Amino acid sequence: MKKRTIMDGIQYLFIFLASAISIISLVVIIVFVLRKGLSHVSWDFLTNSFSPSDPNSGILPMLVGTLYTVGVTLLIATPISICSALYLHEYAKANKITEVIRFAIDGLASVPSIVYGLFGFSLFVTILQPFTNGYSILSGSLTLSIMILPVLIKTIEETLKTIPNELREASYALGASKVQTIFKVILPTSLNGIISAIILAIGRIVSESAPLLLTAGMVYYMPEGIFSSSRTLTTHLYYLASEGVSDEQRAQAFATATILILVIVALNLIVKLVARRIQKKVG
Template structure:
């Protein structure tokens, strides 16, 4: 078999795999939107949820609870993951300790989310109950922080590895210190990769339900703060889907899934907009 034939076969396989992936995404999103868009209304978006009256129920408390969880988790996890990745890539030597740390990070990525939920329940809901108020947004966010840290650290570290050493040497040659080089050269250059890691972590946060069932609770009232128990869109979707035979609940489940997709898209666009603003400020400075 000639090299050209092999190349054509490989190219065909790549196109087939890409088409299957894109088609699957389009079918899933299209199916959800088709069944959910018709059930979205002003009352659905801005009313509170009612167990006894599905027809006039809304998901505003769940939207607010989801935003609380996402923002608080990212506020805690992002700086920790960035500084951890900087240490591993810029300061840590290749020793047995660092190899163990990297092995632990790789292992934690594959741990099932329910295990993190059980850990969060034992630590944040039970042991640290006086500080977290038990089932609360804070407990859920802390649990999700521990869950997404390995993903963020690994992704950001790989991004930092792609920065050419020539940039570091040029910065040192101009008299910059290591800290100045990291914050003025390396981080701005790797901003796109860091934003991609944050978006990846954001998607993981929004899509999780098991850890939040065990830590944030299932209260469907409007949260008053991070110490309030709350139900996110995913846990609310789980609750609606578990009712099964109720047509109104099924319609609300599709509508909730549609809002979840729209919220993910909006948060991704907002994150990229913030990244562009940061890059412009860095470029001007």
């Protein structure tokens, strides 16, 4: 009994230390970036266009390009991932085909992002150039959609596995069809898991730079639509960090990183607020 108590205490200590290291690391990074960049953030910085010759120029085109990219990518990837997860868990039988599909999904999740960028450049920028206009937000979003599909599918499928079979059986007992059960019972019940998957996807979309460098380009002008080439905040931060030889450019890089963090937080809050409203209507 005493030995078991000691082992439990050691396990608790390791779990506590791992959690503390994770939280402290996150806090240190955020505080460091905010301390370096927050003082350089101003209204002009947010609303002015960028100019390489002006170290005090703004990031409005990159901010708009980021929002475009996130929105279009989620519009493409979210419905596909939800339908794929529903098929794998609700319709597909456990056989060799589903094993191959799940193996492929796991494999795609581990592919480096630069490989997705090269694929997107070859397909969307080059082959499908008449439809995507080459280097464009649409090409970048299509590439990112393929890249985040494995994460979305796996996360949503794991959420579907947590739904008790009793809920499905109760729905069928009341005379509901398979489709009605999915839309009236399964999807509303798994909404929190789907929102968590979308939040993870937003973080992945906003943080990527390599695929967008090869598909969306590095144009720093205000995008006119999804067929325009554009920078995101991440690719702009890469540009500033690689060119940042002056104190003004370094300050602008930290200010851009600060806005990037705030944009991620804001998008996550918006997604959660929308989810709550949907849950209220469904409930």
